[in-house]
Amino acid sequence: MKPSILIVEDEIEIARFIQQLLEQEDFACQSCHDGLDALRFYQQLQPDLIILDLKLPGLDGLEVCTRIRKQANTKDPYILMLTAKGEEIDRVIGLSTGADDYLVKPFSPIELVARVRALLRRSLRQTEAAQVYRTEHFTVDMEQHRAYQHMSSTDELLELTMLEFKLMATFTSTPGRVWNRMQLLDKLWGDDYFGEERVVDTQIARLRKKIEPDPSQPTFIKTVKGVGYRFEDTPGT
Template identity: 40%
Template sequence: MLLKPRILVVEDEPGIADTIRYVLATDGFTPVCCVTAEQALREFAAEPPALALLDVGLPDLNGFELFKRLQALPGGAEVPMLFLTARSDEIDRVVGLELGADDYVAKPFSPRELVARVRGILRRSARPAAAASAAAAVDANAPWHLDEERHQIRFYGRLLELSRYEYGILRVLLRKPGRVYTRAELLERVWDDASDSLDRTVDAHIKTLRAKLKAVAADVEPIRTLRGSGYALAEDLPSLQ
């Protein structure tokens, strides 16, 4: 059974708090409502939520100050936060966003829009975590990691910034290390219309590819040139220690 994302709601107006609690609960979240900053700090410290909704005008502490105190708690910097307030002045929005808040919603607001904002923030915050997890799973000592779904190639753990054709050439070479591909074969496999391209086009892209690979591992020569034949990916590249 999937756990529902826990949302900390810090709002001292009962009517607004009840509305937020209802729309979040019906949309698959677990809202935890607090009416004071002190209560919010206790709840957050006990279990950091997936997201925090903070009212700026709290009875015991300014919402901006609460934001800073929550951020200082263990795990606080990783929790996305959204300010909710009756103030619509631009200076308040600027202060909230400059502190590092993920969004700012002024009252009165549409409950459905608020939920959409929450979902959007959670999606955005999940992407860097997923990317970091995927990067951590890549062996930084291994020469190559090809991710065809994302059209990405890593060389010794480092993501290469490749053009469309550089990626296409390297992907072809990676499929069969040691196999020699002629320039004509690379043109046919990588370019949409090989008849409009020249052999020297392949040479130019190989040159830029080598420069990018050299920037990662200066002492390694991963692409071999066979004069009169073409190019091949070197087999049994060393692992970096």
């Protein structure tokens, strides 16, 4: 089955150009031109990847991205955000809402296709062999693609995005190990990642909000200054 891509771009000519370009590369594409339609098409199509313009009528790209990441769906798409601006603040805001990569317009067709292929290779890679990682406070089941936090009286199912799940699996597989950002980038996105190292910090912050009693004073995911991060929990059996 062809990977499916939803293109959300308010400039019709640009949307048509992107769709024709990617269909020539054998992707199945659908396009729309405002934020509200983007959410409707997302629900209907459940695409593998969304190319999302930052500036849209109705709802802007940041709000669309935020709403998609908050929804519990069977498919958690990769999001490539487009913008006509190149300021640093836009990249930070885009990544903080859950975008996986960022491309500034005008862009070259070759670069767009390369980034799309890189993102889709990550989603289509084989997952690790059936494996369950356990620590004192967490269980990550790779086969069932579920992660649980052990509370005082019950196990709570964690609602994690695809990237958050991969990050949790990485940490629970080797509690106590220190990971630098490049190692985590390779684990989450592979060695063909085009983006910035700071996206790791964004994913760490998102995961902390879901597993830490107090994200501002983390118990489990500790920052190792000048190096990266360490997951602190007792290995389970």
